[in-house]
Amino acid sequence: MTSEDEKKRILRTVNMFAEATDDTLTDVVGLIEDVHFSASELIIRQGDIGDCMYIIVEGRVRVFQGEHTLNFLGRRQVFGELAVLDSEPRSASVMAMEDTHLWRLDQKELYDLMSGRVEVTRGIIHALCQQLRTRVRESAEDFNYMQQFNSVTAAAAAIEAGIFEPESLDEVGARADALGQLARVFQRMTREVYAREQQLKRQVEDLRIEIDRNRAAMEVAEITDTDYFRNLQVRARQMRELARESATPAPGESG
Numbered sequence: 689m690t691s692e693d694e695k696k697r698i699l700r701t702v703n704m705f706a707e708a709t710d711d712t713l714t715d716v717v718g719l720i721e722d723v724h725f726s727a728s729e730l731i732i733r734q735g736d737i738g739d740c741m742y743i744i745v746e747g748r749v750r751v752f753q754g755e756h757t758l759n760f761l762g763r764r765q766v767f768g769e770l771a772v773l774d775s776e777p778r779s780a781s782v783m784a785m786e787d788t789h790l791w792r793l794d795q796k797e798l799y800d801l802m803s804g805r806v807e808v809t810r811g812i813i814h815a816l817c818q819q820l821r822t823r824v825r826e827s828a829e830d831f832n833y834m835q836q837f838n839s840v841t842a843a844a845a846a847i848e849a850g851i852f853e854p855e856s857l858d859e860v861g862a863r864a865d866a867l868g869q870l871a872r873v874f875q876r877m878t879r880e881v882y883a884r885e886q887q888l889k890r891q892v893e894d895l896r897i898e899i900d901r902n903r904a905a906m907e908v909a910e911i912t913d914t915d916y917f918r919n920l921q922v923r924a925r926q927m928r929e930l931a932r933e934s935a936t937p938a939p940g941e942s943g
Contacts, residue, residue: 696714703811706811725747725787734779739775741767743791744764744766747762747787747788750783751782839857843857854878857872
């Protein structure tokens with residue numbers, strides 16, 4: 689059995705009651721209800737009208753929409769406070785991940801506290817502001833993620849078009865998550881492909897030079913293997929012999 693002082697000590701660690709006076713915490717202790725849920729037991733169902741909020745004393749819960757997990761919450765964290773403030777349908781379901789001890793605070797009691805204790809109202813406003821800042825930050829991070837994801841998608845198209853520049857993914861590649869890993873794979877693959885293309889170009893150029901050399905040799909061979917060329921060779925030899933004979937003095941002649 690938790691004593692009143694222990695309950696107040698726990699409440700003071702909850703952000704919305706952090707500034708509450710000792711008298712206010714005493715009132716809150718008198719209003720909260722101990723509830724327990726077993727592992728995998730549903731605590732809140734999405735779409736139900738919210739009429740209470742919960743403080744996690746011990747245990748852990750999963751906040752989810754359908755198959756998509758939104759968050760995991762643990763000791764001293766609060767859930768259900770938004771719906772209980774405006775009686776809107778619950779925006780998500782909550783399930784106990786393990787045997788979980790909660791304190792339940794009903795809507796009427798919460799409203800009574802807020803109307804009579806300004807520090808409770810201030811604490812709730814502070815808690816809601818924290819949530820809003822977190823959601824804005826997460827939205828900004830999600831936007832940045834999608835922008836960088838689009839960069840990777842554009843890179844795939846650029847690779848197909850042959851105009852991809854690996855440096856365009858440097859920012860995405862700096863991420864430590866799966867998207868960053870994908871970007872680094874893209875960069876490595878394209879650099880390897882570029883290196884192979886350059887090597888292939890050099891090999892093709894060397895082959896072209898060799899082909900040109902062989903073609904020239906074949907053309908020369910074709911020319912030298914004709915009767916016309918052989919006749920030219922014979923006539924050239926005859927002309928060289930005549931030239932030598934003309935240059936040699938006859939016997940008895942002096943230079």
